[in-house]
Amino acid sequence: MTRPARATFDAQAVRSNLRLVKQHTAGRRVMAIVKADGYGHGVLRMAHALNDVDAFGVASIEEAVRLRDAGITQSIVLLEGPFEARELTDIVGHRLESVVHNREQARLFAANDTTPLWIKIDTGMHRLGFAPEQVPEIVATLTRPGRALRFMTHFASAHFIGDVSVTNQLALFTSTLADLPGERCSANSSAILGWPQSHGDWVRPGLMLYGVSPFANSVGPSLGLRPAMTLTSALIAVKRVAAGESVGYGKGFVCPQAMPVGIVAFGYADGYPRHAATGAPILVNSVRTQVIGEASMDMMAVDLRAVPEARVGDPVILWGEGLPVEEVARAAATIPYDLLCRMRMRARIVERHA
Numbered sequence: 106m107t108r109p110a111r112a113t114f115d116a117q118a119v120r121s122n123l124r125l126v127k128q129h130t131a132g133r134r135v136m137a138i139v140k141a142d143g144y145g146h147g148v149l150r151m152a153h154a155l156n157d158v159d160a161f162g163v164a165s166i167e168e169a170v171r172l173r174d175a176g177i178t179q180s181i182v183l184l185e186g187p188f189e190a191r192e193l194t195d196i197v198g199h200r201l202e203s204v205v206h207n208r209e210q211a212r213l214f215a216a217n218d219t220t221p222l223w224i225k226i227d228t229g230m231h232r233l234g235f236a237p238e239q240v241p242e243i244v245a246t247l248t249r250p251g252r253a254l255r256f257m258t259h260f261a262s263a264h265f266i267g268d269v270s271v272t273n274q275l276a277l278f279t280s281t282l283a284d285l286p287g288e289r290c291s292a293n294s295s296a297i298l299g300w301p302q303s304h305g306d307w308v309r310p311g312l313m314l315y316g317v318s319p320f321a322n323s324v325g326p327s328l329g330l331r332p333a334m335t336l337t338s339a340l341i342a343v344k345r346v347a348a349g350e351s352v353g354y355g356k357g358f359v360c361p362q363a364m365p366v367g368i369v370a371f372g373y374a375d376g377y378p379r380h381a382a383t384g385a386p387i388l389v390n391s392v393r394t395q396v397i398g399e400a401s402m403d404m405m406a407v408d409l410r411a412v413p414e415a416r417v418g419d420p421v422i423l424w425g426e427g428l429p430v431e432e433v434a435r436a437a438a439t440i441p442y443d444l445l446c447r448m449r450m451r452a453r454i455v456e457r458h459a
């Protein structure tokens with residue numbers, strides 16, 4: 106067999122996750138967030154799977170142009186706006202839309218009168234956006250006959266269910282815009298699921314489209330989501346290791362008893378987090394067991410005590426169907442966003458459309 110490490114992309118799962126977004130937000134328009142190369146899944150792959158969204162949100166002109174060049178016709182929004190003036194040519198030429206979050210960008214777009222704009226308001230996250238008191242002046246600067254001006258804000262803590270900061274940010278967003286016409290957009294995945302009062306005119310799901318829960322205390326399947334990415338490989342060695350012997354580099358794991366150990370063809374070069382060491386969950390023959398030691402570059406060791414009949418060639422799931430990436434992220438002391446974005450097609454990718 107050729108090296109068995111694979112990342113399988115499931116287009117049907119993505120479409121099913123979009124249906125769930127629409128169930129939660131009936132009638133709202135959807136801007137699918139596909140920045141960071143579609144959270145590591147491939148921006149084009151995601152765009153082709155999501156043909157019935159209203160817009161795509163990206164973080165760079167390069168991603169936007171890739172989408173246009175691939176024939177994507179929906180609105181494409183630059184979530185951080187242009188970084189330099191010369192991007193304006195491509196923004197106009199490719200009929201892109203842009204966030205405006207600072208005065209430098211507002212100056213650029215004051216000299217252009219067609220590009221639809223999303224004015225970003227900082228209601229408390231203190232990352233990007235205008236202070237509420239600056240908004241009337243920015244609106245005046247950017248208003249042109251025939252140009253759409255919309256409004257956006259982003260929540261700092263919508264993934265904490267019931268957090269008062271979301272209520273406060275939403276109230277400030279609403280009061281800032283009380284006298285201004287224009288569509289509103291504030292909800293990311295956690296707000297879509299946890300804060301229906303924030304849905305506004307447009308929603309901006311990212312993580313949930315990939316089938317992953319934005320909350321620390323739940324996993325995608327428990328919310329009705331299906332993982333878009335499944336990492337699989339196989340056992341390439343099975344051995345019995347004596348009590349007191351260590352496995353892998355640096356005595357990362359010392360066998361407490363004589364035990365069967367499997368070696369999996371998947372490592373940090375394939376995108377597995379090195380910090381998900383002993384104790385991280387992994388499936389062998391669909392049986393849940395643990396990683397032992399730390400992943401090395403293209404291999405890692407697994408505890409086969411729960412699967413004593415396992416043989417070379419048997420299938421392994423590192424995350425995805427049957428093993429939520431949220432659990433592996435927790436074992437690696439990080440968040441699922443981080444693990445997914447790091448994939449960027451490192452393992453060989455297989456697309457599945459039915």
Ligand SMILES: *Cc1c(COP(=O)(O)O)cnc(C)c1O
Nearest residue numbers: 138259293294295309310311312
């Ligand atoms: C990344 C991002 C989102 C999507 O957030 P999720 O938590 O992945 O749903 C929405 N809005 C903005 C501005 C973002 O940067």
